[in-house]
Amino acid sequence: MYLIGLTGGIASGKSTVARRLYEHGAVHLDADELARRVVAPGTPGLAAIVAEFGERVLQADGSLDRAKLGELVFNDDAARARLNAIVHPAVRELSGRLIAKAEAENPDAVVVYDVPLLVEASVDHPFDLIVVTNAPRKTQVKRLVEERGLDLNQAEARVDAQVDNTRRLQIADVVIDTDGTLAHTMSQTDALWADIAARRAARA
Numbered sequence: 001m002y003l004i005g006l007t008g009g010i011a012s013g014k015s016t017v018a019r020r021l022y023e024h025g026a027v028h029l030d031a032d033e034l035a036r037r038v039v040a041p042g043t044p045g046l047a048a049i050v051a052e053f054g055e056r057v058l059q060a061d062g063s064l065d066r067a068k069l070g071e072l073v074f075n076d077d078a079a080r081a082r083l084n085a086i087v088h089p090a091v092r093e094l095s096g097r098l099i100a101k102a103e104a105e106n107p108d109a110v111v112v113y114d115v116p117l118l119v120e121a122s123v124d125h126p127f128d129l130i131v132v133t134n135a136p137r138k139t140q141v142k143r144l145v146e147e148r149g150l151d152l153n154q155a156e157a158r159v160d161a162q163v164d165n166t167r168r169l170q171i172a173d174v175v176i177d178t179d180g181t182l183a184h185t186m187s188q189t190d191a192l193w194a195d196i197a198a199r200r201a202a203r204a
């Protein structure tokens with residue numbers, strides 16, 4: 001198995017790169033989707049969040065009110081740390097099981113684990129390669145406004161709340177520049193896939 005850690009700031013093109021690698025045949029795991037699974041109704045994760053923050057973070061149907069929880073923790077570092085202490089270990093455990101499952105099903109699989117918070121959450125899976133998507137802050141803000149409907153202040157706050165991109169770039173084995181055209185991003189991703197094939201052939 002070949003395990004790729006894919007990370008990058010919000011609106012930096014991670015999903016585009018992940019989708020292209022999936023089209024080439026990679027198994028795609030999305031940390032955001034796993035984070036939703038570990039706090040689904042009936043999970044220990046949701047019970048722990050309710051114990052920590054109260055039933056005000058629940059919707060009428062008993063599911064997590066992500067918007068309400070987000071309001072509580074977005075500008076409160078201590079509250080966000082308490083939330084992360086619940087969610088991050090649960091996501092690490094689930095992702096570890098899914099990576100092991102992918103390897104058991106196909107020992108030659110290429111697995112792409114898309115982890116926005118790879119640096120912040122200290123994700124420590126044994127990655128063979130870490131890929132970082134990179135776009136300037138102004139491009140990230142522009143995409144959040146134009147593609148996700150945020151106002152300018154919201155967009156800037158979302159970008160600035162994340163770790164400085166310099167820290168991501170320091171751990172990168174490969175950087176994909178997503179500030180240009182979609183075709184440019186795709187061509188870099190295609191080249192990455194070809195390089196992975198060559199690396200694996202050399203390792204065999």
